Amino acid sequence: MIHEIEDLEMAALEQRFVEEGLSYDTVRRLFGKFLLGLFDNGTFSSIFDERTPNLVPYLKKAVACRKIDRRDPAIIKMMHELWVLHDQQCGPNADLSNLARCVIVCYGTQEEWEEGDSTEPTAVYLYLVYLKRVIPGIRPLLIEFFTKD
Numbered sequence: 001m002i003h004e005i006e007d008l009e010m011a012a013l014e015q016r017f018v019e020e021g022l023s024y025d026t027v028r029r030l031f032g033k034f035l036l037g038l039f040d041n042g043t044f045s046s047i048f049d050e051r052t053p054n055l056v057p058y059l060k061k062a063v064a065c066r067k068i069d070r071r072d073p074a075i076i077k078m079m080h081e082l083w084v085l086h087d088q089q090c091g092p093n094a095d096l097s098n099l100a101r102c103v104i105v106c107y108g109t110q111e112e113w114e115e116g117d118s119t120e121p122t123a124v125y126l127y128l129v130y131l132k133r134v135i136p137g138i139r140p141l142l143i144e145f146f147t148k149d
Helices: 002-020 025-041 056-064 073-089 094-105 111-116 122-131 139-147
Strands: none
Touching: 002 122, 002 139, 025 056, 025 073, 025 094, 025 122, 025 139, 056 073, 056 094, 056 139, 073 094, 094 122
């Protein structure tokens, strides 16, 4: 039942994005802002210590980019660093690995999304799937964030 409710809520959210004409990049940047808010309010504090790489600068860069150019050397470098972090932490710190994956999707592009095999108009459900691996009950907050006026 919960999964069905989640599917309906996310489908309604995506439909709203389509009706409002929100671009892939707009939704991507909004998700990045949502993640930044979670960092700001301390939601992720249990995942980090003084030896943990700071993901906030990566998020700020993704949010600042109106359109991601995956050929940009700076973006290539950041993506490499994020994937290394994701892969290194996969076993020892799954939450950090999954959070790195959330940041990685903030560097996605419309072209990549269209080339994938998804039938969804946006990547918002994918964002939720990755974020739920770190914070299982996050869906209501994510939906509230995206639906506030």
